[in-house]
Amino acid sequence: MDQGLIAIAAAIAVFTGAGAGIGIGIGTSKAVEAVSRQPEASSKILMVTILGLALAEATAIYGLVIAFLLYGKLL
Amino acid sequence: MDTSKLLENLKSNQYNINLGGLEITISDSIVVMWMIMIVIIALAYVLTRNLKPIPEGKQIAAEYIVETINSFFKQTIGHHWKPFAPYLGTILIFLVFANTVSLFNIIPSGELLYSLTHFEIFKHFHFHVSPPTKDINITAALAVMSIFLVIGSGIIIKGPIAFLKSFFEPLWIMLPFKILDYFSRPLSLCMRLFGNVFAAYVLMELIYMIFPLIIPAIFSIYFDLFDGGLQAFIFVFLTSIYISETVE
Numbered sequence: 493m494d495q496g497l498i499a500i501a502a503a504i505a506v507f508t509g510a511g512a513g514i515g516i517g518i519g520t521s522k523a524v525e526a527v528s529r530q531p532e533a534s535s536k537i538l539m540v541t542i543l544g545l546a547l548a549e550a551t552a553i554y555g556l557v558i559a560f561l562l563y564g565k566l567l
Numbered sequence: 568m569d570t571s572k573l574l575e576n577l578k579s580n581q582y583n584i585n586l587g588g589l590e591i592t593i594s595d596s597i598v599v600m601w602m603i604m605i606v607i608i609a610l611a612y613v614l615t616r617n618l619k620p621i622p623e624g625k626q627i628a629a630e631y632i633v634e635t636i637n638s639f640f641k642q643t644i645g646h647h648w649k650p651f652a653p654y655l656g657t658i659l660i661f662l663v664f665a666n667t668v669s670l671f672n673i674i675p676s677g678e679l680l681y682s683l684t685h686f687e688i689f690k691h692f693h694f695h696v697s698p699p700t701k702d703i704n705i706t707a708a709l710a711v712m713s714i715f716l717v718i719g720s721g722i723i724i725k726g727p728i729a730f731l732k733s734f735f736e737p738l739w740i741m742l743p744f745k746i747l748d749y750f751s752r753p754l755s756l757c758m759r760l761f762g763n764v765f766a767a768y769v770l771m772e773l774i775y776m777i778f779p780l781i782i783p784a785i786f787s788i789y790f791d792l793f794d795g796g797l798q799a800f801i802f803v804f805l806t807s808i809y810i811s812e813t814v815e
Contacts, residue, residue: 539642539643539804542797542800542801542804543804543805543808546759546801546804546805549759549763550755550758550759552762553758553759553762553763554758554762556762556766557758557761557762560765
C-alpha cells in the first residue's frame with residue numbers, strides 16, 4: 493500500500509513537466525516573433541531566450557529530482 | 568522488459584583505494600573524469616605546441632576556440648571579463664566533453680568479454696563510459712565552485728564594504744531574499760545540470776533496451792550532442808550572468 497502511494501507520488505511530481513512545457517512553448521513563440529520583427533537583434537534575442545528557457549525548465553527539473561528522491565524510497 | 572536491468576546499468580562501481588591508512592572511495596564517474604582530463608590535456612598540449620606569430624594549421628583552430636570564448640564572456644560579463652574567461656572557458660570545455668562522453672561508450676560489457684576470452688577478471692566487470700555529470704556530487708561541486716567565484720568576484724572587484732552594502736541595495740527588506748539567493752542559485756545550477764544529463768542518460772538507456780540498433784543513433788543526436796552541449800553552455804552562461812549581476 494505504502495509502496496504504491498510512493499510510486500503515485502513520484503508520478504505526480506513529474507507532472508511539473510507540463511507547466512515547464514507550456515512555459516517554454518510560449519517563450520519560444522515570442523522569441524520567434526521577436527526575431528521575425530527585428531532580425532538584426534537575433535543574437536541578443538537568442539541569449540535572452542536561452543536564459544529564460546533555462547529558468548523555465550528549472551521547475552520541471554525540480555519535479556524530476558523530487559520523483560527520483562521518492563523513487564529512492566521504493567528500493 | 569524489466570527495470571532491474573536498467574537499475575543495474577545505473578549503478579555506479581565503487582573502488583576502494585588504501586593510501587597509507589587513508590581509505591579513499593573512487594566511483595566510476597571519477598574514472599571517466601580522469602579519461603576526459605587526459606583527452607583535454609592532450610588536446611591543449613597538441614594545439615598549443617610551437618605557436619607562431621602568424622597562425623597556421625592547428626593554431627588557427629586553437630585561436631578560434633579562445634577567441635569565441637573570450638568574445639562570449641565579453642558580451643555577457645561586461646568589461647570585467649578578463650579574469651573570468653579562462654576559468655569559465657575551462658568549465659565550458661570540460662562540460663561539453665563530460666556531457667557528450669557517452670557517445671564514446673565503446674567498452675563492451677563484462678559478460679561479452681568473459682564469453683569471448685574466459686578471463687575470470689571480466690566476469691564482474693561493469694564499466695560504462697557514462698557522463699560524469701549524471702553524478703550529483705560532481706555537479707554539486709561545480710555549482711559550489713561557481714557560487715564561490717561569484718561571491719569572491721563581488722568581494723574583490725567591488726570591495727568588501729560595497730559588496731555587503733549590495734545586500735541592502737534597493738531596500739533593507741530585501742536582505743533575506745538576497746541571502747537566500749546565494750543558496751538557491753547553486754542548488755538550481757546543480758540540479759539543472761544533474762537532472763538534464765541524468766534524464767537524458769536514463770532515456771537513452773531505455774531506448775537502447777527497446778531498439779538496440781540504428782534508432783538510438785537518431786535520439787543520441789538530440790540527447791547526447793544537442794542537450795549535452797546546451798546544458799554545458801547554460802551552466803556557464805548562468806554563472807557569467809550571476810557574476811555580471813554581482814560585479815556591476
